[in-house]
Amino acid sequence: xxxxxxxxxxxxxxxxxxxxxxxxxTAKLRTFLESRLFQNSILLLIVxxxxxxxxxxxxxxxxxxxxxxxxxxxxxxxxFVIELLMRIYAYRRQFFRNGxxxxxxxxxxxxxxxxxxxxxxxxxxxxxxxxxxxxxxPRMRVVVSALLDSIPGxxxxxxxxxxxxxxxxxxxxxxxxxxxxxxxxxxxxxxxTLFQVMTLEGWPDVASAVxxxxxxxxxxxxxxxxxxxxxxxxxxxxxxxxxxxEDSEDLEHVLVRENAELREELQEVHGEIVQLQxxxxxxxxxxxLALQDLPAARADxxxxx
Numbered sequence: 001x002x003x004x005x006x007x008x009x010x011x012x013x014x015x016x017x018x019x020x021x022x023x024x025x026t027a028k029l030r031t032f033l034e035s036r037l038f039q040n041s042i043l044l045l046i047v048x049x050x051x052x053x054x055x056x057x058x059x060x061x062x063x064x065x066x067x068x069x070x071x072x073x074x075x076x077x078x079x080f081v082i083e084l085l086m087r088i089y090a091y092r093r094q095f096f097r098n099g100x101x102x103x104x105x106x107x108x109x110x111x112x113x114x115x116x117x118x119x120x121x122x123x124x125x126x127x128x129x130x131x132x133x134x135x136x137x138p139r140m141r142v143v144v145s146a147l148l149d150s151i152p153g154x155x156x157x158x159x160x161x162x163x164x165x166x167x168x169x170x171x172x173x174x175x176x177x178x179x180x181x182x183x184x185x186x187x188x189x190x191x192x193t194l195f196q197v198m199t200l201e202g203w204p205d206v207a208s209a210v211x212x213x214x215x216x217x218x219x220x221x222x223x224x225x226x227x228x229x230x231x232x233x234x235x236x237x238x239x240x241x242x243x244x245x246e247d248s249e250d251l252e253h254v255l256v257r258e259n260a261e262l263r264e265e266l267q268e269v270h271g272e273i274v275q276l277q278x279x280x281x282x283x284x285x286x287x288x289l290a291l292q293d294l295p296a297a298r299a300d301x302x303x304x305x
Contacts, residue, residue, distance in 0.1 A: 042083060146240060165228065170190070172193075183209065197221065197228075
């Protein structure tokens with residue numbers, strides 16, 4: 001699993017300011033929690049827990065290994081709870097300032113509530129903890145952030161799409177409803193049928209059935225598919241792609257800025273090293289001169305005595 005200096009960005013936001021000093025044990029705990037070995041181990045446990053949850057969906061496996069799966073589930077949950085408590089202790093109130101940490105906290109809380117049989121339906125939500133992988137891989141965070149940022153644009157396009165779907169549904173219900181009540185009996189049935197046509201799933205069957213009684217219906221379906229599918233649905237993709245590009249550019253700018261800052265720090269360190277070398281050279285020359293003058297000083301002392 002590849003990681004760079006941005007892979008711990010989610011936790012870096014929780015760090016205290018430079019003017020504050022962490023207790024030694026807290027600093028060591030944070031270093032341990034942010035280490036690649038620990039995070040990879042937790043990810044492996046999350047994947048293993050997801051596998052056991054999937055195995056529980058098979059009747060044969062659940063009937064034969066129900067007790068074993070239940071005990072494994074308790075072990076996984078205990079490890080996740082301990083991990084959560086360790087992170088809360090290490091970051092204290094700063095822990096809840098990170099959205100992904102809050103997400104983990106909610107999921108683990110639901111897992112704890114799922115222990116009683118009455119809340120067993122909540123157990124499926126533990127699989128969502130695999131999304132913790134997003135906090136480890138920066139590029140995945142960019143994609144998820146882009147999806148969240150594109151929600152307003154997608155919502156606007158969705159409203160327009162619903163309006164188009166409604167308009168065509170009313171038209172189709174009036175034109176084809178009397179002859180095809182199973183497809184266009186009313187506006188809601190027509191909207192469902194047109195939604196299937198919009199997804200291009202089985203729409204030739206619908207178009208062929210209507211064409212038997214209305215030969216010119218192909219004009220209606222062609223226009224609807226061009227507007228609803230090839231235009232509106234592609235707008236969803238365009239919005240997401242645009243936001244991903246913008247977020248990627250933001251991440252690239254952050255990388256460039258941090259690289260520039262790192263380069264400046266390295267130059268400062270190099271300058272300090274050069275100054276230190278010059279100081280050491282002057283001290284060496286002074287020491288050499290002092291050693292050269294030492295025999296003469298001793299001889300003068302002997303002459304005086």
